[in-house]
Amino acid sequence: MATRTSTAASDTLPRPAYVLGGNRIPFARAGGRYAQASNQDMLTAALDGLVARFGLQGETIGEVAAGAVLKHSRDFNLTREAVLGSALAPTTPAYDVQQACATGLETVVSLSNKIRLGQLESAVAGGVDTTSDAPIAVSDRLRRVLLDLSHAKTPQRRLKALARLRPKDLAPATPRTSEPRTHLSMGEHQALTTAQWGITREAQDELALRSHQRLAAAYDAGFFDDLVTPYRGLTRDANLRADSSLEKLAALRPTFGLGLDAPATMTAGNSTPLTDGASTVLLGSADWAAAHDLTPLAAVVDAEAGAVDFVHGVDGLLMAPVFAVPRLLARHGLRLEDLDYVEIHEAFASTVLTTLAAWGSDEFGRERLGLDGAFGTVDPARLNVHGSSLAAGHPFAATGGRIVATIAKELHTRRAAQVAAGDESPVRALVSICAAGGLGLTALLEAA
């Protein structure tokens, strides 16, 4: 390896990248308050709320990255268009990211890395999704005919292209949530994993109820006052059921896993509904934060992505984080029990529970994770402390930003209280998000 000339910059790099704050709009149920709002509308609203909160009007931010899972083809530059429509300076660069449900967290990870490398001083990460204003495409055959028609140079060839059309080709193709290679929906996939690990209906309903209770308590305590900006008349997440109960949840009929040998346990109550919404996270270096009189909340320390072969039934569709987290923590010499907070995205209550079951299994730890025994356990008091997707809803690409901003604020609050009590020990959080395609993205945050 060639000897590198040391420069002032490389002596101090990589440097920490900090979460400085966040802003999102309340999440709406599909077909609800945001039924007429587009992805660009919602992302711009979330971005403008962030700008207003942190006094960034007219400011050029290093880079803005965001994305949407369900995206119109006209939205090829969704994030740049949202920036141009926002109060940020039009000289703010932007790019789109798409990694299914991990999109939002991936924007946080990649922008943090740019800050750590000194390429950026400031950045905004984000994500948005709407299932109410989802793109509807023409059928493959109609699209083929229309494309051939546009390439045809003679009237005869145009007629020939048109002659291939059949009435059923005119039926639109709506976006689907099923996996392209297995044709099973995410719920049907998770039902297989739920049965494999023997997760009970009661455990799922309890986790769902706790999510609603904790999110409601956080709203009541004003925790989200500086994280959420009302939009279109919505001030709290529309899916939140503060008055839910185990009895109400137990009364719901199972919707997934109906054809399996094991009893069906997954209901609309312990599964996340389709949701509309957007979130943003403000990131920056220590210098940029100081220059803007902002307090770093937490450092984005590291991240690890994973993937599983669900196509051939080796692992469950949503189990990739089970493998990524042990790798992430091993890099830092940490155990699961060393974490003060664990945020596991609640795609389904049973996704969280199968993840914990795998980590708690001696056999799985030895045979699949290559450990001496079980990876570890998570105290429920540290898990999804302010509720998660079951209560808030899950606008796919917006979930990462919601979780990161929420837990960064919590980390900072806890650390401040600890320091005031004379305890200087680090306060850490794990963020784990499963995604379509057998993907998973996990990140480690530490209180600043």
Added chain:
Amino acid sequence: MTRGAPDALVALPRVPGLGGLYARRLVASARRRGGGGGGGGGGGGGGWTLPEVTYAVDDVRADVDHLTAYQHLLGEPATDALPAGFVHVLAFPVATAVMVRDDFPLPLLGVVHLANRVEQRRPLLLGDRLGVRAWARDLRPHRSGTQVDLVTEVAADGDVAWRGVSTYLAKGVRLPDGRDDGGAERAAFTPPVRTGRWELPADTGRRYAAVSGDRNPIHLSPLTARAFGFPRAIAHGMFTASRALADVGAARGDAFAWDVEFAAPVLLPATPDVRVARDGDGHAFAVWHARSGKPHLTGTVTPLTA
């Protein structure tokens, strides 16, 4: 190479069209029926022996648009390597030409595709000049009729790269020395845990007919299928086998054996459950009716070692 192929070579100028072959066979069987005599359906002009000929077509080439249409329909990545099922589509009409000969002892229409084995010894590529050889072998009794193997070999640069053995059953046709083959009933099938599901719309047969050239009426529409005793159109067996191969994906490697046994036909439209999973050093697959649990096909894809 070309082990077991009869020496007598019938060279065809090009791969024949399946439609013309079917029509020819229809006319032939009508003529034979008109002639009276030999009851029991079998024993064409040549009696109860297989024609001792090898059909040959040289310089066969894949067409790029045809290949792309096949890959898109089957869910294969659109690479320049020819999927093993696509080679079957290119080459099998040569074997069909053997089956429509007047001296072929079994009827073509109404035979049931029982099983198929393909050995893909090395990849064949778009642009390769392919030599196809096909012959019939091993006419033998089956518990419900008579079965025969159609062997097809495809070579590039003189080396056989692909070898297919398609086993067909003529139901109710009994050989003169009509003993049973003693073959046991298939083992009972218990549906495993599914890894996925196929969504096969009503036009699945027409779409595969368009890329395979196999326009057997039992695949095309409920009306034409009913004329042959099926309540609805049925999916082509090789379509379902090739879908399973596509589901195994790149893990199959460059050289593999692809074995499939067909059970109950897939009545269209259909959403059968499937399992495609690692099994030993290869993969096993099964496709079954989601409600009844009855198998449509089972098989394996295993690596071939040189």
